[in-house]
Amino acid sequence: MSRAADALRRLIRHEGPVPVSRFMAEAMAHPEHGYYTSRTPIGSAGDFTTAPEISQMFGELIGLWMLDLWRRAGAPAPFCLVELGPGRGTLLSDALRAAGLDPAFAAAMDLHLVEINPGLRAAQGTALADYAPRWHDSLATVPPGPAIILANEFLDALPVRQFVRAATGWHERMVDVAGDDFTFRAAATPLPTGRDETTDGTCADGAIIELGPAREAIAAEIAHRIAEAGLAALVVDYGPANGMPGDSLRAVKAHREHSALADIGEADLSADVDFSALARAARAEGAAVRGPVGQGDWLRALGIEARAERLAAGAGGPAVAAAVHRLCDPGEMGTRFQVLALGAPGGPIPAGFGEPAT
């Protein structure tokens, strides 16, 4: 058993069952033995891989997307480029190589990285050494002003609350211990006020829904900054384009899916992102919301096929084609991953999106 599991078991024995959100927060972000504070999880030797690690094309297209947006917003200088959860720094390293086509962009940019993992901070420092990044534990300490904010597979790692349907209504799902094992049980806590109308009330007994208040709070914080000071945010993650996720909490270790209650602190816990809830939270702060659109359609609109053709003219043709398939095909990441943009009211429409949703 891991130190994270031991600590959680002690916590539950003293305080009683904890909501799934607290369980996720302790397992993932505990300052000493949380998954994201004690391990370097990304890549073939880690637990999972991500779009920027699949191909340089992903970061390069985001770099050109940023450059185009910045120019059409009047090239504000200085501005903050912020990435939430930058992993190994691969996305930004590829993006800044592409955006560096215009040296004025790099000259105007102050780079800020929000990251809690010390091993990943070190990797980011190496990958992004040319850009003098500054690190933060949260967005709150990033200076105010115009910003481009990127979050690829960041929000899915933040805690969700789960609620279980019973004859008496919705009840919060808790994590308890039975002997040495962890187990789920329902508590008396009902759905928070205002959330009941987001369910259709027809779910069968035992059905599970997820709410992500911590994620919505970050979407609101980002939207507030952008609506007030300008430029945009780009959120890429997995989850349904519309509607609330069901029971999507999962653990991944060494590229295989496990029960969420096994390997606590040693497996990556995540849950689908509710894009409609993020959009609602962002609109309430005055941001212009665009999307979500499927990752495949978005990357095609940005020109991934043309970029792939040029790359494939070198040695790695089949590998480039395989990467395009993985990033864009509906059976792979193409529709499972969504892209959402939050912009300033009256600001430019970011590339790859149509008119603002009403």
Ligand SMILES: C[S@@+](CC[C@H](N)C(=O)[O-])C[C@H]1O[C@@H](n2cnc3c(N)ncnc32)[C@H](O)[C@@H]1O
């Ligand atoms: C799934 S990884 C994605 C990494 C990167 N964006 C990519 O696409 O390769 C999640 C990232 O968010 C960071 N992270 C997780 N929880 C965090 C938190 N509460 N605050 C700041 N960073 C966090 C992780 O350390 C990691 O860098």
